[in-house]
Amino acid sequence: MTLIQMAFLALVFVLVFGSAYLVMARFTADPVQGRLQQVTERPAAGRRRERISPNLLARLAAWLAPIAKLSGAENEEWEKSALRTRFMNAGLRHSSMGVLYFAAKTTLAIVLPLSLYAVLVLMNSRQSGNNLMFYLLLAAGAGYYLPNYLLRWAINRRQLEIFESFPDALDLMTVCVEAGLAMDAALLRVADEIGIKSPILADELNLVTLELRAGLAKERALRNLALRTGVEDVDALVAMLIQAERFGTSIADSLRVQSDQLRTRRRQRAEEAAAKISLKLLFPLIFFIFPSLLVVLMGPAFISIYRVLLPTMAGNG
16 A cells, blocks of 8 residues: 555545534534533423413314314313323323314324325225225224323323432422421422423422412312322322321421432332343344344354255265
């Protein structure tokens, strides 16, 4: 290799490395800067972030009400229904969510089979008769039950974030109570501070403070918190706070014990997830990694054996 070729390769290396570094520096966010920006630009306490305008949801619900009735949507006793509780657990508190939910079920149950049929026609598929009807019914069933799975996923995701952030909120509440704040003021302070880490938990605590300011009983406001979140740890904390309020026991000591228990449960949950990794890796290891290793390691040996045995088999034949 001549000197000119080496210089050319070095120049190509420098250009490629420099371009990759510039792209990474331009599009990779600085975690420290992002954290500082999150702290300085955090929303004020009690200010809820609405992604969709409530007026727009109300208009959509009014338009889609006839479609929602096809899936059995009823407005009677909506506030006491189990579906309303599930919507609250997912963070969907608008009164029009029930109509939109059932309208989505009806729309997907109709649109997915029609889309599948159009795709089959464009692909000149030979499916007909019972097979075509089976696929169409399968698509309709998938469209009808898809909102159920999406709602369950939203609930699990929200409850997991509350579960992960709740011990930190209890520590902050313990510090506030030991500093002399009442429970109402401590909840407001914790909601302001925990919003940096978990806006969902801060939103729930802000709702508790708003209900207390509106004149709702403290016990009722705390039970509403447990109902909206649907997390067992929050329910246990609410029961503990109500009991401490009734019997006049130390709230700070109770909060400290509850925080230790929650941290233990969070650690045990992480250990359980880590213990499941080996079992979850078993099936990819057997069906994907082992066959590839078998081909790489034993493939040349099989080819050599085949080449050795081929003349013998041809001679005997």
